[in-house]
Amino acid sequence: MPSPLKCSLCPQPATVHLTQIVNGKVHKVDLCEACAQAKGVTDPSGFSLAELLHKASLNPGPSAAGLRCGQCGFTAGDFKKQGRFGCPQCYETFAELLAPLLDNMHKGVTHTGKVPRRALERKSLYDRLTKLELDLTEAIKGERYEDAARARDEIHQVRQTIAPNTRPEKR
């Protein structure tokens, strides 16, 4: 932790440190005098840390504000406005923005449920196939015919494993 702590909402040094328990989880927030006043932290009845944290993370700092998803063009501003992402890739693009939000939103931040095992197996088979095809081309180019034969056999094997009707379409 860098010292002195910075305010969670602005770059001023933090002088007010709060701990609140929401849904059995401990949340900490650090604020400067001015932000603490502005957010009504001094009035405990009308103050919710969860709400504050939520707003803090929805107000992206200068670095997050400039982010744009390479896949779908979604921006941090779009997410703030809509509360939804544009595409699966957004989860990587806006990972930092999302992390504090998830903490408030869910029981945990890591998935422990079902895994699409067959889809993942299929993906790894296709990755393997792509690599083998590359190996084959390289081997032929380098006139390493034993390697080429091995690659060809393995390609045949992988293709056998992948059922013919599950070929993904080209993207």
Next chain:
Amino acid sequence: MKIADLLATPSELTDSASSKTAIVLMTRIRLARNLAGRAFPGRAKAAQREQVLETCRDALTSATPLRRAASAEVAALTDLDKQMLVERHLISRELGSSTGQAGVVINKEQTVSVMINEEDHLRLQVLRSGLQLKKAWAAIDSLDTELEERLDYAFSPTLGYLTACPTNLGTGMRASAMMHLPALVISGQMERVVRAVNQLGLVVRGLFGEGSDASGSIFQISNQTTLGESEEQILQRLGSVLNTINEHELNARAKLLETDAHKLLDKIGRAYGILQHSHLLSSSEAMNLLSLLRLGIDLGVFPAVARAVIDRLLIECQPGHLQHAAKGMFEPGQRDVLRAGLLRTEFANFAKPDFMVVGRN
């Protein structure tokens, strides 16, 4: 099969054979799924949505539980069709109001329905009458696994199934039970129940989801969080809370009978009278009256076989079903006339109340 044919047959809920349970009317589980590398429906362009619609529809209609399912594009459905599907909990209001390249696939029994290009590419749903969390999960889990053979899901090992809204992230699962809780409502305990349930990470909503009121004392209780726990853990937590609420409702009923049986029986008797003789009934009033009769059935005032009739009427008195039966579109005022007429007919031959049963117990 066409959606219109499907709407002409009873749903899992309107099917008279299924109403065995007193307090939990039905169980639903839905899974949010998206295809890898494609923009979510809210962001996707028309052509991309079209592609997703086709890919998903092909995969769905070749999945075992949906092989002979009804499939339709939302744009091809009439407003009335959509309204009836919403009233049967087979599609969401959001899907009904979507513009283009959205679809729905529903099995003949109306226990499995899938929305395409709603908020997520796929929203799978399994519906079962009564409290059947385990069976509903087994059914939706196997459908999902089968789809996974044909579709590449957007999935992250750390964050789970990736969804348009981060509130559905992880398992993408929302499990809910529809509960009839008249005694908790009458005795003014519902607010306390809602607060307690909220603290356990669960949500209470009205019959038709977010923002709907709780006419008929029917509530939906579902999990709020989807990440950080396995599906089984979520279902277990939900199940134990549902059992607790069930007990509270039974206690509240016993208490009402103990302290003020006349007041309770008066409500039930009056509801019976109004249902038999009224000429104007709003949807909300009808639901509340039907709810009181359902309570009467649970208490033994009416025979248990009548519960199925009430559960069917709870759906048939909704605006969409009412207009479908009357073959036309009607203003709310005219619908109140139709609704009262339907209920008068139904209750003309309904069993007579036996209030002595309650006194004897």
